[in-house]
Amino acid sequence: MVESINRTISTPIWDKSSIARILPDGTFNYKPKRDLNGIIQCRSTIDQEACIYADNVRKLRQHEYDSAILYTDKENEIAAQNERSEQDFIKYFNRIISTRHPNSSDSIIVNWRRVGELLKMYSQGQPIPFKAISVKLLEDIKMFLLRAPMGGNKKGTISQNTASTYFSILKAGLKQAFIDEYLTVDISAKVKGITNIEKPRVALTMNEVQMLVDTPCKDDVLKRAFFFSILTGLRHSDIQTLKWKQIQQTSKGTWQAVVIQQKTKRPD
Structure with a gap:
């Protein structure tokens, strides 16, 4: 769009090194000289002031145009x-x-669904809009999980370690919501998880193993x-995936199972 400012000039300084076009008679039209700011140079002071005025109007309109675009984008955002909130x-x-765990094990899916059920139980069936999520709310949900009921037909409350797993799943969901721009702040990083209680591992004595050997099955x-499993120390999951090629003979003539165990990641 061209805006008229009712200014004309008649004394521009032509740049003989910059040809605008060649006329039919073979003569040249030249482009006007401009300074470092792009303003046309004139011999007349009045014409020069008109060019400066025109450039100031151009700058003003450009600023208005840019501001309008930025303001519209900000409004839309x-x-x-x-x-979303x-x-x-x-x-x-x-x-x-389903989108986060398309290929996950059944146990992982079950845990996520259970957390969804507990969230609904916590809110008493009411929605929890994203705008209501705060550190205080998450701390409240944390306390709820520590005394949450067990699923199915089981009686009693879930263990602290189970509550820790559930709360970590909740934080993972909030982290994804932040990535998906439903939350403007990564609130999951502002709340500490529930501490896991380390359980001692109890090993069988040789007498107990012998009793099991003598017990019919x-x-x-x-x-x-x-x-x-007892003699190798392998987990049930490792035995299930064990291949014959992993059973190797040692230099002493004995046999060993070569297994690389992947540690289960502890929830945050």
Whole structure:
């Protein structure tokens, strides 16, 4: 769009090194000389002031145009954020289970779904809009999880370690919500997790092992698998994935199972 400022000039200084076009008679039209700021140079003071005035108007209009674009973008961003902040976190949490864990084990899926159920129980069936999520709310949910009921037909409350796992899952959901721009602050990083209680591992004595050897078992395969685990120290999950190529003979003629164990990541 061209805006008229009712100014004309008649004394521009032509740049003989910059040809604008060649006329039919073979003569040249030249471009006007400009200073470092791009303002046309004139011989007349009045014409020079007109060019400076025109450039100031151009700068003003450019600033207005840029500001209008930025303001519109900012308005749209604020409107979109306000709309997201009104949405229900519980619905969002249940929705991302399938997208976040498409190939996860059943136990992981079950834990995420259970956390969704407990969130609904905590809110008494009411939605939890993203705008209501705060450090205070998360601390309140943490206390709720520490006394949350067990699932299924079991009686009593969940253990502290289970509550720790559930709260870590909740924090993972909040972290994803921050990535998806439902939250403007990574609030999951502002709240500490629930401490895990280390449980002592109890080992069988040789006398107890011998008693088990002497105890009859209807399933011979189960019994042999059990003692294979005891004698090798391998976990049930490692035995399930064990391949024949992992059974190797040592230089002394004995046999060993070569297994690289991957530690289970502890929830935050």
